[in-house]
Amino acid sequence: MSTEITPSANEVRQLNFIEEIIEKEKKSEELPIVHTRFPPEPNGYLHIGHAKSICLNFGLAKKYNGKCNLRFDDTNPTAEDVEYVDSIKEDVHWLGFDWEDRMFYASDYFQQIYDWAVLLIKKDKAFVCDLTAHEVSDMRGNPNIPAKPSPYKNRTVEENLDLFERMKNGEFSDGSKTLRAKINLASPNMHMRDPVLYRLLRASHHRTGNKWCIYPMYDFAHGQSDYIEGITHSICTLEFEVHRPLYEWFLEALELPLPRPRQIEFARLNLTYTVMSKRKLLELVKSNYVNGWDDPRMPTICGLRRRGYTTESIRNFAEKIGVAKRENIIDVSLLEFCIRENLNKKANRILGVLNPLKVVITNYTENTEEELEAINNPENANAGTRKIPFSKELFIERDDFMEEPPKDYFRLKPGGEVRLRYAYYIKCENVIKNTKTGEITEIHCTYDTESKGGKTIDGRKVKGTIHWVSAKNAIECEVRLYDRLFKSENPESGQDFKEDLNPDSLKVVTGFVEPFIISAKAGEKYQLERIGYFNVDKDSKPDNIVLNRTVTLKDTWSKNLKR
RNA sequence: UGUUCGAUGGUGUAAAGGUAGCACCACAGAUUUUGAUUCUGUUAGUCCAGGUUCGAAUCCUGGUCGGACAACCA
Numbered sequence: 001m002s003t004e005i006t007p008s009a010n011e012v013r014q015l016n017f018i019e020e021i022i023e024k025e026k027k028s029e030e031l032p033i034v035h036t037r038f039p040p041e042p043n044g045y046l047h048i049g050h051a052k053s054i055c056l057n058f059g060l061a062k063k064y065n066g067k068c069n070l071r072f073d074d075t076n077p078t079a080e081d082v083e084y085v086d087s088i089k090e091d092v093h094w095l096g097f098d099w100e101d102r103m104f105y106a107s108d109y110f111q112q113i114y115d116w117a118v119l120l121i122k123k124d125k126a127f128v129c130d131l132t133a134h135e136v137s138d139m140r141g142n143p144n145i146p147a148k149p150s151p152y153k154n155r156t157v158e159e160n161l162d163l164f165e166r167m168k169n170g171e172f173s174d175g176s177k178t179l180r181a182k183i184n185l186a187s188p189n190m191h192m193r194d195p196v197l198y199r200l201l202r203a204s205h206h207r208t209g210n211k212w213c214i215y216p217m218y219d220f221a222h223g224q225s226d227y228i229e230g231i232t233h234s235i236c237t238l239e240f241e242v243h244r245p246l247y248e249w250f251l252e253a254l255e256l257p258l259p260r261p262r263q264i265e266f267a268r269l270n271l272t273y274t275v276m277s278k279r280k281l282l283e284l285v286k287s288n289y290v291n292g293w294d295d296p297r298m299p300t301i302c303g304l305r306r307r308g309y310t311t312e313s314i315r316n317f318a319e320k321i322g323v324a325k326r327e328n329i330i331d332v333s334l335l336e337f338c339i340r341e342n343l344n345k346k347a348n349r350i351l352g353v354l355n356p357l358k359v360v361i362t363n364y365t366e367n368t369e370e371e372l373e374a375i376n377n378p379e380n381a382n383a384g385t386r387k388i389p390f391s392k393e394l395f396i397e398r399d400d401f402m403e404e405p406p407k408d409y410f411r412l413k414p415g416g417e418v419r420l421r422y423a424y425y426i427k428c429e430n431v432i433k434n435t436k437t438g439e440i441t442e443i444h445c446t447y448d449t450e451s452k453g454g455k456t457i458d459g460r461k462v463k464g465t466i467h468w469v470s471a472k473n474a475i476e477c478e479v480r481l482y483d484r485l486f487k488s489e490n491p492e493s494g495q496d497f498k499e500d501l502n503p504d505s506l507k508v509v510t511g512f513v514e515p516f517i518i519s520a521k522a523g524e525k526y527q528l529e530r531i532g533y534f535n536v537d538k539d540s541k542p543d544n545i546v547l548n549r550t551v552t553l554k555d556t557w558s559k560n561l562k563r
Numbered sequence: 564u565g566u567u568c569g570a571u572g573g574u575g576u577a578a579a580g581g582u583a584g585c586a587c588c589a590c591a592g593a594u595u596u597u598g599a600u601u602c603u604g605u606u607a608g609u610c611c612a613g614g615u616u617c618g619a620a621u622c623c624u625g626g627u628c629g630g631a632c633a634a635c636c637a
Contacts, residue, residue: 143565
């Protein structure tokens, strides 16, 4: 036995199972080139699960120097629309993939597919059936009981040819006839029990208009479309596993010359605290549980984009989750890790307060203002610095002051000293309260005049550093605080997923942000120091900047508090 | 129930008969002008029972558990 092991193949063998199949084919030289496709039906917006598939298909093509097509699987005009076509193109591009001149539609192949149907009839492998959908369903049997044959199955080839052509010509009403394959009524695989190939459907198609009144079913269109485009690996999700015998049966029955495409199935992505089915997503949109497909709480690509997720973070996520055949549910914290990791490097820092508490610096000169220098991004020296105004009256975060703090609290407390980021050390001298409610209304502090920039020559330790904003200079912004859309890890498991909706998935507050924010443009990402990452929303106006919280910073302190 | 696919720490994913590794999460410590980042460490896994073998996550047999399918949707 001559075994030939290439060292490189030995070293980097961490391939997913599809790559292994391809490597094997390459070795046996069965494979001229890798050609994949991403085949969405234009009946909804793409979501993070599609992103996995897109990254897989385009990624495989790239890795093996092949090509990947974009193909709209538009064989059901009743559900499809150009609105979806446009959004899908935008989203695939945004993910950084390019189908070049290979954007196709299954509807491009309607004539060819029709001709193939005629061929099947001539081979006596298909017949026109007059049974209604209901009757067919009644006669289908179950996995243990074979289906009853259609009484129309023994029509002559000539009769079928004539009938099928008249179906195409619009002589029969919708639902009154179908073209069905003759396969195996006793097959334990229900898809093989004389499946429907064509149905009568008078609906205007978004591309072919009213040219056709018969449309091929998925099974009779997909494999052949793959074949026409020279697809080598037709990658789809697990639920199509049972369709594979049918996929292969058509290619074989049509006697299409080799090579033929090969269907490979992988497990779709599931995410905790998320629903992923198109039907449920559509319901959330249509019933206004969210504000459209691009609501930042949606797992759609456009929703994630608006939330502040970047292309890199999603592609990196797709890489990290891997590809396999077992069912999986990925923890959203992995997605959050990916965006934090990316934004930590990319996002400039700004100071802003979301829940303000007024601080008066009693020994600071009235009506004075000075500018302090702040670093834009400690992770990126090239990001430079900026100036932040400082004055006598400030806002700090309410959480950053406690009158009776636990021992390990190192933010502001009575008599305590804390550093204002990039500014001064301040010491809490007095707490002013509303005499009726007892609510703290403001804090009076003194500042150390020698601590400018946040350090002193005596080198004394001030453990706490908090963010702040000059009250009179602060810009009021609309801040949309997003949280997970559902309360439980697997909202799909209950009877009604809508009952699991998180009532606190969106909170809108007014934030007080340093003046820099005035110049922010829609789509820009910032870290509000000590709070989280935010995306400037497209709803922003010059006098009303809108910030979407993408994700909070990790917060071990508040986590400890809860315990 | 019939077919079919699957089963490795809490969650994912590697290991092609030869040290069960990596990432996220969790936890602990170090550093820190973000209780962030960074760094170090810790907990924790081969569904079960037999068999083959010097050696099994891997091969064989039998079971268990989970998913998919019974649309004129894709």
